[in-house]
Amino acid sequence: MALSQISLLACATAFFGMLAFILDVFAELKKPPFGTPVPVKGVIICKFPVDPSIALGAMSIVAMLISVALGIVSVFFPYKGKPISKKVLFQDTLLIVFFNLSLVISIAGAGMTLWATFSESLHRIHNVHDDLSTTCPTAKTGLFGGAAFLHLDASLLWLICMMLALNIRDDHFHHHEGPEVDFTNNRHLRARS
Known part of the structure; x- marks a missing residue:
């Protein structure tokens, strides 16, 4: 059984929203808490372990942008x-x-x-510090994780928007089309009278 257009857009919106969520969760889990300070000739060079958090964050942004684009398309x-x-769609306050x-x-x-x-x-690019007391920080802990849950919430809200738009659409077309009337029987009734 083939999926309808509605189901395809809903599944694609949810898929990319979930993908953004999962990528951000893994980025948060893989991000090191700090780097290793290495003193060299009056400066500190921060060495960071190899981790995929930057790539995962970039892929999460792309997935979320796709989810948002699909969410907007699904409404219109x-x-x-x-x-x-x-005008008809946005007459509904909800x-x-x-x-x-x-x-x-x-x-x-x-x-x-x-962010x-x-x-x-930036922490990886600018890893040479004059301050000998630096602790080689990384991005603030919790940003990737917080963003992950915002991505999940956003994709669910786009699905709610889609359902609301479908309800408005059904009401609009049902109201404008109205019930079907069989005019052939009316002609026969008029001919008899």
Whole structure:
């Protein structure tokens, strides 16, 4: 049995949201708490163990952007070839609330992942310090983990937006199409009278 367009978009949105969640969880788990300070000629060079946290963070950002794009498309997509105007969709207060909440949480999650990824990258690039008391820090602990849960929340909220949009769509088309009337029987009734 083939999946419908609705099911495909919902599955793809959830898949990329879960992928972003999993990648950020692994980035948090693999990130070292600190580097090893090595004194060399009046400076400290920080040596960091090889870990995939930067790559995992970058992949998480990409997965989340795909999830957000699919979430937005799923709200406005013309299912069964029937487009609906944005004006009709956004007359519903609940959809407006969930749509904006989804956007804000998606941006917050992507921002946290971006912050952690850039911080980790900068610590590795700028690893020579004049301060001999440096402890060779890494990105703040918990940023990847917090972002992971924001990604999970955002993907679930996009699915709720999709369901709300589908309900609005069904109500709109059912209201405008109305019940089908058989006019052939009415002609026969008029001919008899």
